[in-house]
Amino acid sequence: MRLILAAGTTRTAAIDGISAAGAEPSLLAHTPGADAEILAYGRPVRAPVVPVSPSGCPTPAAATRAAREQLGFDLTVIDAGLSKPTAAPTVSVGAAPGGDVREPEPVPAAAAALESARRFGRALPHPEVAIAETIPGGTTTALGVLRALGEDASVSSSLPENPLGLKERVVERGLAASGLEVGEAAGEPARAIRRMGDPVLAVVAGFVSGAVETGTALTLAGGTQMVAVAALVRHGGEESPLALETTSYVAADPAVDLASAAAALDLDVTATDPGFSADHPAAAPYLDGEAKEGVGMGWAMTRAAEADALPAVRDRLATVYDRLVGAAEVADGS
Amino acid sequence: MRLILAAGTTRTAAIDGISAAGAEPSLLAHTPGADAEILAYGRPVRAPVVPVSPSGCPTPAAATRAAREQLGFDLTVIDAGLSKPTAAPTVSVGAAPGGDVREPEPVPAAAAALESARRFGRALPHPEVAIAETIPGGTTTALGVLRALGEDASVSSSLPENPLGLKERVVERGLAASGLEVGEAAGEPARAIRRMGDPVLAVVAGFVSGAVETGTALTLAGGTQMVAVAALVRHGGEESPLALETTSYVAADPAVDLASAAAALDLDVTATDPGFSADHPAAAPYLDGEAKEGVGMGWAMTRAAEADALPAVRDRLATVYDRLVGAAEVADGS
Numbered sequence: 001m002r003l004i005l006a007a008g009t010t011r012t013a014a015i016d017g018i019s020a021a022g023a024e025p026s027l028l029a030h031t032p033g034a035d036a037e038i039l040a041y042g043r044p045v046r047a048p049v050v051p052v053s054p055s056g057c058p059t060p061a062a063a064t065r066a067a068r069e070q071l072g073f074d075l076t077v078i079d080a081g082l083s084k085p086t087a088a089p090t091v092s093v094g095a096a097p098g099g100d101v102r103e104p105e106p107v108p109a110a111a112a113a114l115e116s117a118r119r120f121g122r123a124l125p126h127p128e129v130a131i132a133e134t135i136p137g138g139t140t141t142a143l144g145v146l147r148a149l150g151e152d153a154s155v156s157s158s159l160p161e162n163p164l165g166l167k168e169r170v171v172e173r174g175l176a177a178s179g180l181e182v183g184e185a186a187g188e189p190a191r192a193i194r195r196m197g198d199p200v201l202a203v204v205a206g207f208v209s210g211a212v213e214t215g216t217a218l219t220l221a222g223g224t225q226m227v228a229v230a231a232l233v234r235h236g237g238e239e240s241p242l243a244l245e246t247t248s249y250v251a252a253d254p255a256v257d258l259a260s261a262a263a264a265l266d267l268d269v270t271a272t273d274p275g276f277s278a279d280h281p282a283a284a285p286y287l288d289g290e291a292k293e294g295v296g297m298g299w300a301m302t303r304a305a306e307a308d309a310l311p312a313v314r315d316r317l318a319t320v321y322d323r324l325v326g327a328a329e330v331a332d333g334s
Numbered sequence: 335m336r337l338i339l340a341a342g343t344t345r346t347a348a349i350d351g352i353s354a355a356g357a358e359p360s361l362l363a364h365t366p367g368a369d370a371e372i373l374a375y376g377r378p379v380r381a382p383v384v385p386v387s388p389s390g391c392p393t394p395a396a397a398t399r400a401a402r403e404q405l406g407f408d409l410t411v412i413d414a415g416l417s418k419p420t421a422a423p424t425v426s427v428g429a430a431p432g433g434d435v436r437e438p439e440p441v442p443a444a445a446a447a448l449e450s451a452r453r454f455g456r457a458l459p460h461p462e463v464a465i466a467e468t469i470p471g472g473t474t475t476a477l478g479v480l481r482a483l484g485e486d487a488s489v490s491s492s493l494p495e496n497p498l499g500l501k502e503r504v505v506e507r508g509l510a511a512s513g514l515e516v517g518e519a520a521g522e523p524a525r526a527i528r529r530m531g532d533p534v535l536a537v538v539a540g541f542v543s544g545a546v547e548t549g550t551a552l553t554l555a556g557g558t559q560m561v562a563v564a565a566l567v568r569h570g571g572e573e574s575p576l577a578l579e580t581t582s583y584v585a586a587d588p589a590v591d592l593a594s595a596a597a598a599l600d601l602d603v604t605a606t607d608p609g610f611s612a613d614h615p616a617a618a619p620y621l622d623g624e625a626k627e628g629v630g631m632g633w634a635m636t637r638a639a640e641a642d643a644l645p646a647v648r649d650r651l652a653t654v655y656d657r658l659v660g661a662a663e664v665a666d667g668s
Contacts (some may be wrong), residue, residue: 045459087457089422090425094419
């Protein structure tokens with residue numbers, strides 16, 4: 001059992017109100033590297049920050065790490081456009097940090113990153129892998145790509161109040177800057193990403209295509225960003241069945257219609273309820289609609305449920321959280 | 335239990351007759367990436383080659399991988415100056431491929447790589463790690479650094495006939511080009527590496543310093559290149575005890591006086607006999623003095639011996655070898 005994590009950045013995250021994946025905007029660029037370190041080592045190592053939302057909700061990486069400590073799955077991190085150094089070992093596929101989606105070409109090297117990640121997906125010898133993402137601002141670029149491809153699906157948010165109106169306006173500006181009509185990049189995944197996406201979408205879509213080509217059993221470990229990946233892969237001509245595993249929080253998001261997306265893109269969708277309760281600060285924010293998914297959390301909870309280990313993983317989350325809080329206090333000097 | 339592998343390159347390897355870490359000179363640059371992939375995945379993934387010596391002896395990575403499959407230790411690869419992409423996840427510490435030791439300054443960024451690796455060593459949360467190397471040509475740069483520091487220790491070779499005379503001449507030319515007398519860089523590890531070393535020496539010496547500073551129990555997993563690392567660390571002022579674990583083949587090398595090096599550098603040396611016999615092509619070349627050590631092999635054999643698992647690891651080596659031969663046949667199209 002191996003989780004591949006594509007970690008990258010887009011300057012789209014810096015748009016005011018777009019992302020909750022950091023306590024403040026200046027720290028967002030550190031979030032993907034910190035998430036990778038939390039999965040790899042159990043706490044940030046080089047990243048100077050523990051990712052929390054502005055309200056204090058810890059990154060979903062904490063939940064995925066808790067599952068990893070309980071279940072013991074392998075991890076491979078792909079540098080899908082990190083802008084800060086990370087202590088997590090990463091595979092390089094030549095991806096660079098993404099620009100603002102309101103620019104004409106936020107991912108100039110989309111085609112090369114797709115192809116390089118596809119080769120890596122083809123070469124990886126594991127019979128079964130899941131692929132996850134961490135990229136602040138990623139649901140906005142996911143929406144951008146869906147619109148460029150002409151797909152109706154909508155996207156979730158790590159904020160309790162999904163700023164969907166803002167995202168739609170940002171995407172409209174992006175389409176205008178790119179000189180694209182809605183649906184004009186249908187059948188052209190590289191063009192959709194180059195004009196409206198982010199480097200993580202390029203790397204994950206490329207990886208999935210390559211892995212599926214060689215018969216790897218592949219699971220998309222995530223929410224609506226992974227729906228955008230599925231759309232990219234389908235528009236690239238891949239017809240093999242694909243599985244998507246996410247949390248019940250994404251499935252319950254009124255902005256999201258997972259059933260329609262599953263039908264439109266031939267996705268086998270599983271949404272797992274982690275069974276969180278309000279009695280712990282690492283879990284309670286999810287009940288209020290924060291975070292919802294990310295860094296493979298839904299897949300990890302599905303694996304835990306299959307192993308009858310959800311209660312143990314919830315207990316472990318408290319341990320991981322205490323460790324992260326301790327690390328944050330050290331980082332603050334408090 | 336975690337093995338850190340520093341993988342890098344030096345153009346010194348291209349000097350005729352210096353290195354056996356590849357079937358032919360044009361393939362040497364792929365060896366460190368292939369070694370990392372063999373440890374991570376069990377076979378080369380992106381590297382277009384299985385590293386073998388000119389006579390067909392497989393890389394010591396095969397033995398370390400066999401131990402890993404049997405004992406299940408963790409792995410972190412540091413990019414210590416790779417010149418080709420690898421599918422193994424790597425931690426970046428800003429190291430670049432090294433130049434020819436006969437140039438005035440083969441490692442211009444030695445000080446920065448030392449410092450960056452030291453920070454990584456300090457940050458890594460594991461209580462106990464071993465560090466190994468893969469860098470074709472690395473014993474010649476190790477000799478260069480030992481001479482620059484004024485240390486008497488000599489170096490081993492992956493060739494049955496150690497071309498020590500050639501290495502001494504290459505190092506003399508390097509010292510002349512660098513404007514250094516023997517011993518002139520004593521107490522200045524960064525200067526010794528910048529003028530006479532390679533990027534792997536910079537990364538390993540920096541990592542060791544940082545790890546030891548924070549109380550990590552550290553083992554140097556290798557032969558005479560790790561003696562050079564110990565010398566660098568001692569010349570940097572570190573006085574904590576250091577362990578070195580290598581193979582009996584290095585200890586038996588008449589060119590090497592491990593006992594004197596251990597005494598001079600306060601090293602606790604363990605040399606383990608893998609118990610290889612002539613009945614398998616993956617093991618037999620070691621009996622003729624080939625390969626000897628590398629990619630953490632001696633440390634891995636020591637761990638196997640401690641676990642009473644040497645016979646199982648030897649059996650596993652045959653399996654790993656068959657897989658590598660299969661991969662080589664695919665690469666050849668044969």
